[in-house]
Amino acid sequence: MYHLTILTNFAAAHNLLNYQGDCENLHGHNWKVEVTVNTENLDKAGLGIDFKILKRHTKEIMNYLDHKYLNDLDAFKGISPSSEHISRFIYDRLVDSFAEYDVNLEKVTVWESDNAYATYTQS
Numbered sequence: 733m734y735h736l737t738i739l740t741n742f743a744a745a746h747n748l749l750n751y752q753g754d755c756e757n758l759h760g761h762n763w764k765v766e767v768t769v770n771t772e773n774l775d776k777a778g779l780g781i782d783f784k785i786l787k788r789h790t791k792e793i794m795n796y797l798d799h800k801y802l803n804d805l806d807a808f809k810g811i812s813p814s815s816e817h818i819s820r821f822i823y824d825r826l827v828d829s830f831a832e833y834d835v836n837l838e839k840v841t842v843w844e845s846d847n848a849y850a851t852y853t854q855s
Contacts, residue, residue: 735838737768738786742794746802746813758801763815764843765794765822769835781835789829793822815842815850823852 745760767790771780796805802813807821819842827837839853 733770733772734774734780735768735770736780736783736786736835737766738783738790740765740767740787740790740794742798744797744800744802748812748814749803751812761844763818765790766841766843767822767826768838768841769830770838771835773834781830781833785833789826790822793825815844815848816852818842819850819852823854
């Protein structure tokens with residue numbers, strides 16, 4: 733099994749709902765995002781999928797999130813835009829993007845700092 737991962741990032745502000753502590757206040761992060769797909773097959777060029785394809789589909793979602801107040805986005809209405817919810821949101825938006833390719837979206841990891849992250853996967 734081959735696992736292919738790209739890294740990207742976005743900057744945005746948010747505050748957590750139903751939380752008591754510093755994070756209930758407006759603050760921001762420079763999130764790092766890892767998107768991993770897997771495949772058992774390689775094409776004639778020896779690729780599972782071109783990294784450019786992974787980057788293109790992921791960039792569309794980063795553009796939606798970047799330099800926004802996440803709480804105002806429809807995707808996070810009524811829920812905290814936590815790293816957990818952000819990783820699930822990105823996963824759900826990407827999973828169908830790769831249907832035409834011979835890969836499976838394995839996981840999305842969202843880092844809110846150098847030493848704290850959340851990962852979403854369906855298994």
